[in-house]
Amino acid sequence: MNWRRIGGLLALTAILVLITVWAQGYYSKKVFHMEGLKYAKYADLGSGSIEYRASFGRGEPIYVHTYEEEKRVEIAGEIYEIREYGKESGYSASYEVSYPDGKTYLVKPFGDRSFLAYDEKGEMVVPGIRFSDGSGQLHRSDPEEPRYFPTELAKAADERYHDPDGSVGFFILALGLWIMNWCLFRYEPFQRFMFHMSPSNLMIDNPEPSDFYFFMCKAGGIFGMGFSLWIFFTQAL
DSSP states (O other): OOHHHHHHHHHHHHHHHHHHHHHHHHHTOEEEEETTEEEEEEEEEETTEEEEEEGGGOSOOEEEEEOSSOEEEEETTEEEEEEEESSOOGGGOEEEEEOTTSOEEEEEEETTTEEEEEOTTSOEEOOOOEEEOSSSOEEESOTTSOSSOHHHHHHHHOGGGOEESSOHHHHHHHHHHHHHHHHHHHOHHHHHHHHHHSGGGTTSSSOOOOHHHHHHHHHHHHHHHHHHHHHIIIIIO
């Protein structure tokens, strides 16, 4: 009995179990974005109030208070009021977003889960360019633009518009690719299996892989693992 192999299989099983537990918790969350940060529910405070926080302690905590006629988004002690506008309700509802300084914007649905914002003159407004100075301070190309854009506040106020936390499909794809390419890099039996499964070798009697083939398997495995990590960090999260 090869105890080293058994230990490796047990370790691999434990890792897969931990990844499954992490994925179940991660992809079951709903999130929204504010100032480029991803927020998720942190605590239900009761009485219609919910606290949201960004990861790693970044940004200000956001509190959403639900009342019969309106919702209020509280950020750093400032209150932003969101009221349904017009006769439509549900996913087709428009919202009136009021700021602490008295400015009001109308937010209308665009597509299934997006919004467009209009100022008090009825003109459409779009978010300007935002950039960081390296110290974490966020600046805007348009100084007149409100710090929190009205469409962001409208999405934050209603859980129906919160999005899934990443893509579980890309996560499964990245995990499968990483495992396959690790086997291609590490295990000669798997390399031989892939060699014999190649259509070009099915018509040849007793084909044998060359040293160059094994080298390319290792090189391809390294590249494939890197590609799977790219999918994970850019598409799955």
